[in-house]
Amino acid sequence: MSPTRQLAVVAAAFALVTASGSAALAQKKYDTGATDTEIKIGNIMPYSGPASAYGVIGRTEAAYFKMINDQGGINGRKINFISYDDNYSPPKTVEQARKLVESDEVLLIFNSLGTPPNSAIQKYMNQKKVPQLFVATGATKWNDPQNFPWTMGWQPNYQSETVIYAKYILKNHPNAKIAVLYQNDDYGKDYLKGLKDGLGAKAASMIVAEDSYEVSEPTIDSHIVRLKASGADVFMNITTPKFAAQAIKKNAELGWKPLHFLNNVSGSIGSVIKPAGFENAQDIISSQYFKDPTDAQWKTDKAMIAWNEFLDKYYPEANRSDASVMYAYIVSQGLVHVLKACGDNLTRENVMKQAASIRDYEPAGLLPGVKVNTSATDFAPLSQLQLIRFKGETWERFGEVLSGDVGG
Amino acid sequence: MSAAEEVVTEAPAVEAVPKRAMTLGYGTSLAVLAALILIPLFVKNFIIFQMTMLLIYGLAVLALNILTGGSGQFSLGQSAFYAVGAYTSAILMEHAGMNYALTLPIAGLICFGFGFLFGQPALRLSGVYLALATFALATAMPQLLKLGYFEHWTGGVQGLVVTKPDAPFGLPMGQDMWLYYFTLAVSIAIYVASVNLLRSRSGRAFMAIRDNEIAASAMGVDVALYKTLAFGVSAGITGVAGGLGAIAVQFVAPDGYTITLAISLFLGMVVGGVGWLPGSIVGSAFIIFVPNIAESISKGLSGAVFGVLLFLVIFLVPHGARQVAIVAQQLIAKLKKN
Numbered sequence: 001m002s003p004t005r006q007l008a009v010v011a012a013a014f015a016l017v018t019a020s021g022s023a024a025l026a027q028k029k030y031d032t033g034a035t036d037t038e039i040k041i042g043n044i045m046p047y048s049g050p051a052s053a054y055g056v057i058g059r060t061e062a063a064y065f066k067m068i069n070d071q072g073g074i075n076g077r078k079i080n081f082i083s084y085d086d087n088y089s090p091p092k093t094v095e096q097a098r099k100l101v102e103s104d105e106v107l108l109i110f111n112s113l114g115t116p117p118n119s120a121i122q123k124y125m126n127q128k129k130v131p132q133l134f135v136a137t138g139a140t141k142w143n144d145p146q147n148f149p150w151t152m153g154w155q156p157n158y159q160s161e162t163v164i165y166a167k168y169i170l171k172n173h174p175n176a177k178i179a180v181l182y183q184n185d186d187y188g189k190d191y192l193k194g195l196k197d198g199l200g201a202k203a204a205s206m207i208v209a210e211d212s213y214e215v216s217e218p219t220i221d222s223h224i225v226r227l228k229a230s231g232a233d234v235f236m237n238i239t240t241p242k243f244a245a246q247a248i249k250k251n252a253e254l255g256w257k258p259l260h261f262l263n264n265v266s267g268s269i270g271s272v273i274k275p276a277g278f279e280n281a282q283d284i285i286s287s288q289y290f291k292d293p294t295d296a297q298w299k300t301d302k303a304m305i306a307w308n309e310f311l312d313k314y315y316p317e318a319n320r321s322d323a324s325v326m327y328a329y330i331v332s333q334g335l336v337h338v339l340k341a342c343g344d345n346l347t348r349e350n351v352m353k354q355a356a357s358i359r360d361y362e363p364a365g366l367l368p369g370v371k372v373n374t375s376a377t378d379f380a381p382l383s384q385l386q387l388i389r390f391k392g393e394t395w396e397r398f399g400e401v402l403s404g405d406v407g408g
Numbered sequence: 409m410s411a412a413e414e415v416v417t418e419a420p421a422v423e424a425v426p427k428r429a430m431t432l433g434y435g436t437s438l439a440v441l442a443a444l445i446l447i448p449l450f451v452k453n454f455i456i457f458q459m460t461m462l463l464i465y466g467l468a469v470l471a472l473n474i475l476t477g478g479s480g481q482f483s484l485g486q487s488a489f490y491a492v493g494a495y496t497s498a499i500l501m502e503h504a505g506m507n508y509a510l511t512l513p514i515a516g517l518i519c520f521g522f523g524f525l526f527g528q529p530a531l532r533l534s535g536v537y538l539a540l541a542t543f544a545l546a547t548a549m550p551q552l553l554k555l556g557y558f559e560h561w562t563g564g565v566q567g568l569v570v571t572k573p574d575a576p577f578g579l580p581m582g583q584d585m586w587l588y589y590f591t592l593a594v595s596i597a598i599y600v601a602s603v604n605l606l607r608s609r610s611g612r613a614f615m616a617i618r619d620n621e622i623a624a625s626a627m628g629v630d631v632a633l634y635k636t637l638a639f640g641v642s643a644g645i646t647g648v649a650g651g652l653g654a655i656a657v658q659f660v661a662p663d664g665y666t667i668t669l670a671i672s673l674f675l676g677m678v679v680g681g682v683g684w685l686p687g688s689i690v691g692s693a694f695i696i697f698v699p700n701i702a703e704s705i706s707k708g709l710s711g712a713v714f715g716v717l718l719f720l721v722i723f724l725v726p727h728g729a730r731q732v733a734i735v736a737q738q739l740i741a742k743l744k745k746n
Contacts, residue, residue, distance in 0.1 A: 047703075047707060047708070047710065048710060048711050049668065059708075083707070084703065085699075085703050085707070085710060087668065088663060089663060089664050089666070089668065089669075090567065090657065090659050090660075090661045090663055090664040091461075091653065091657045091659075091664045094657045094658070094659065095457070095458065095461065095696075098453075098454045098457055099454055101454075102452055102453055102454035103452065103454045103455075115565070115566070116565065116566070116567055116661040116662075116663045116664075117663075119566060119567055119569070119659065119661065120567070120657065120658075120659035120661065120664075122569075123569055123658060123659075124658065185554070185565050186564065186565040186566055
């Protein structure tokens with residue numbers, strides 16, 4: 001072997017070694033909370049307190065990850081899902097978040113619930129550079145990658161929904177006179193802002209009546225009477241389920257038949273439309289992004305069958321008419337999708353990077369055509385909605401899937 | 409006069425506690441103090457944060473203890489004073505750019521005034537009726553904080569984010585540790601002041617009212633003044649605790665100050681021993697840690713487990729930590745004799 005050839009071989013061998021070495025390094029990179037066998041995921045839910053109805057989301061997620069673990073985990077790693085109760089009280093949320101990050105040493109906090117609790121920990125999570133991934137609230141402020149690069153929302157935000165309704169009104173009823181009823185809190189105000197932004201310059205002239213109610217009011221009948229008197233021909237109904245059902249009923253009693261828009265918070269057939277009476281709810285327009293389990297048209301749907309099988313085996317006591325169970329099923333798939341995409345590079349930075357590069361992902365349970373999309377500047381994974389109209393005893397989809405992206 | 413009312417006034421609201429039994433001996437006090445100073449040097453930041461919260465809730469329980477254990481008046485409205493203190497600190501820090509340490513006395517003063525004024529109508533009420541009146545205050549407070557008129561200041565339902573202070577003078581410690589020692593210093597000052605207050609003329613007046621209002625007024629105690637004063641002092645200390653809480657948690661929102669908080673503080677007082685000031689910290693530990701223990705036993709039934717634990721405590725040691733301390737003291741005395 002000539003000296004030059006020898007050198008070449010050595011060089012080649014060296015190159016090979018370094019290449020494989022760096023490949024091995026690239027293969028396995030961990031931050032706190034991830035190892036060869038386990039990924040620790042933190043979660044905070046109001047299992048007790050005023051919002052405890054949402055606790056089923058945490059339970060469904062725990063059941064879902066148990067199923068994933070039984071199927072072999074994610075790239076061979078089991079999910080260790082640690083979920084704590086915060087009572088929907090922000091100080092407690094801070095305590096639990098710190099416990100998860102500093103004591104349990106989780107890789108990330110996933111789907112923590114509620115606008116006030118998440119606001120309380122947002123600064124802390126971003127200071128610590130721990131992902132606060134797919135928060136369970138519809139407020140608009142979570143889509144703010146510039147100021148809060150470690151926080152990401154999940155569901156379509158409230159504002160984007162009314163932006164979509166506004167676009168529909170401008171296109172199909174440009175001379176409409178709109179009456180708005182909204183709940184007097186952050187949720188109602190977010191919706192109202194979206195409507196006004198969507199109508200743009202015409203908002204002032206098109207909205208002829210605006211009325212708000214308090215959650216503590218027993219009935220909203222008087223508000224409906226007042227709105228009817230305004231002579232409006234479009235009714236924007238921004239109310240939570242109990243009040244939505246009252247409004248639909250009262251409209252029918254008064255014989256007021258405006259073009260009725262109902263926010264999707266109250267789109268459940270089981271808990272709103274049925275109690276209000278099918279005959280009173282005909283032609284109401286709303287929007288959806290996932291399949292309503294109480295809607296008969298999905299009975300033989302593949303995703304619905306898979307959902308039912310999952311619940312049969314891992315969460316048999318779940319209330320299947322509760323939309324939260326479907327919500328949790330979908331968002332859990334979202335997390336698994338992100339963790340799979342991370343491969344063996346389970347650093348917090350890579351988690352955020354993968355979460356911010358989802359392309360046209362369709363977890364089971366979303367409506368046809370609705371897709372999850374994110375980018376470095378778009379931290380709102382779901383921003384599409386399908387307009388639906390109530391016909392007979394079910395929601396009928398119409399038009400295309402619409403998008404109403406709004407930044408925080 | 410109805411029979412019910414007679415029952416209420418006849419039943420001793422609070423058992424008489426002699427004033428010497430209200431504090432700890434010097435040796436024990438020093439040991440506790442040493443533990444509180446040294447432990448944070450060896451534990452994680454998260455534990456330091458929990459200890460900070462322990463002191464803060466301890467202060468709030470102490471405040472209630474002065475009111476109930478000292479002057480014999482009930483309050484389920486402490487969460488309202490706590491909220492006012494928290495919001496005062498948060499607003500002054502975030503909107504007026506004031507130093508966090510300066511906001512605390514202001515929070516205390518505002519709450520003192522608030523409590524003193526609330527004490528005026530409360531004068532006409534006693535026992536369960538007073539408890540109900542304060543309960544109303546606690547339920548009203550979160551909604552008041554959401555009101556549109558104040559929204560510019562309070563941030564409405566969204567709340568306010570508070571910046572956590574760094575250690576001053578370039579001290580080599582983290583934010584959590586600095587805040588802990590700061591809180592500890594405030595707590596010790598308030599504790600010492602409270603002990604002295606109860607030993608003073610005013611404290612004797614409080615206790616005279618607690619034990620027998622008619623006898624107290626016959627002895628020349630201005631019942632109305634001292635009753636409202638007790639409310640004011642209690643609210644003032646709670647306000648300082650609220651301000652510290654806002655700084656430690658870095659966030660204030662109406663949902664953090666619901667009636668649940670008021671009941672927790674009440675619970676802390678009972679578990680710690682009504683009228684026994686050092687018990688406040690034991691009560692505070694109970695309301696912070698026992699729900700976590702209950703949750704680790706059963707997530708779905710955490711409330712029920714908590715209830716069972718609480719029931720056991722009330723059943724086995726009805727006088728709370730004070731009873732445990734007395735038993736321990738007697739045991740030690742026995743050992744010393746032998």
